[in-house]
Amino acid sequence: MNKFLFAFASSALLFSGVCAKSLAEIKSSGTIIIAVHDDEAPFGKLNGDKYEGFEITLAEAVAAKIFGDSEGKVEFVASANDETSYRLLQDGAVDMAVSTLVPTAETEKLADFSSPYFSVNVGILTRKADAITSIKDLKDKTILAMPGSIGEKYFQKQGYTIKECDSAGGCARALLENQGDAYADENIIVMAFPVINREVEVPQKNLGASEFNSIGVQKGNADLLKAIDAALVELSKTGFFETEFNNHISPYYKGTAEKKYFLLDDIYNLL
Structure with missing residues (x-):
């Protein structure tokens, strides 16, 4: 099918x-x-x-x-x-x-x-060119996250601005298109993207408690x-x-x- x-x-x-x-x-x-x-x-x-x-x-x-x-x-x-x-x-x-x-x-x-x-824990995917090293660097910036994901929930509680995206691939593409400043999701998911694209990195991969x-x-x-x-x-x-x-x-x-x-x-x- x-x-x-x-x-x-x-x-x-x-x-x-x-x-x-x-x-x-x-x-x-x-x-x-x-x-x-x-x-x-x-x-x-x-x-x-x-x-x-x-x-x-x-x-x-x-x-x-x-x-x-x-x-x-x-x-x-x-x-x-x-x-x-x-x-x-x-x-x-x-x-x-x-x-x-x-x-x-x-x-x-x-x-x-x-x-x-x-x-899993929460991880963030960012553009290498932005040189993000911690979530403090994302203050007043936009976090891309899928609806209902642990990434969305974690950053909502921290008071960050969230922009929803519809899938892991879609969120990563939105990041590369400068629609947001970081993509937050399960660490094992965001860690996949630097393997296939050297323009992005995961500066934080163990945020929050394990889920x-x-x-x-x-x-x-x-x-x-x-x-x-x-x-x-x-x-x-x-x-x-x-x-x-x-x-x-x-x-x-x-x-x-x-x-x-x-x-x-x-x-x-x-x-």
Whole structure:
């Protein structure tokens, strides 16, 4: 399915007003619908007509655990940002969202969340020519951030001026086009851009307290959430996260992202 058709499917489902399927209904239907990013490498990106990335592989692996020995199919729906993912979940357009969502007091009103699978902090992407060294250098300047992202929330609390952008790629492009003075997001996301463009850098990559990416489901979908948690434990114990970090994330960052700061296998080993 091409990008246009994915977008069309998202829009049609968005206004359907149906509830997300229960675990039993998902197994019975043989299909699970998952919101993922289409412009946020190395987590999720639509490459031609195929989704690729760390979270794509994770979504497929969790789905395989849910279906078990039964035959099942995964359908992806593109989500540009957190706001879209929550809307898709609330409208029953998708069964779950594997799209760098972070549980907070605010977002837990919008969705229920699985156990975490990735640790993140806030980082900022800036133009090298601006020689930004700290967030103090950004006082009275404009911060680019996606709606509902941890970057937006962090800088809103600090009293900075926020300009919204619709995706990680879109935010980075807006920065290069001088539409803002910094792009704030999860550190692992902004760290990707200096690898492919030497005009930008990440002068700060560990702002705020650590937060955690989790899989989101529609509120009240307890059986599905329990199945997802069980799948995450199983995957961790088989070395899935380290393997996929090495397959997708480490090569993308040319070895500059150390897995000890992002993976949570030590926590799962206690379960």
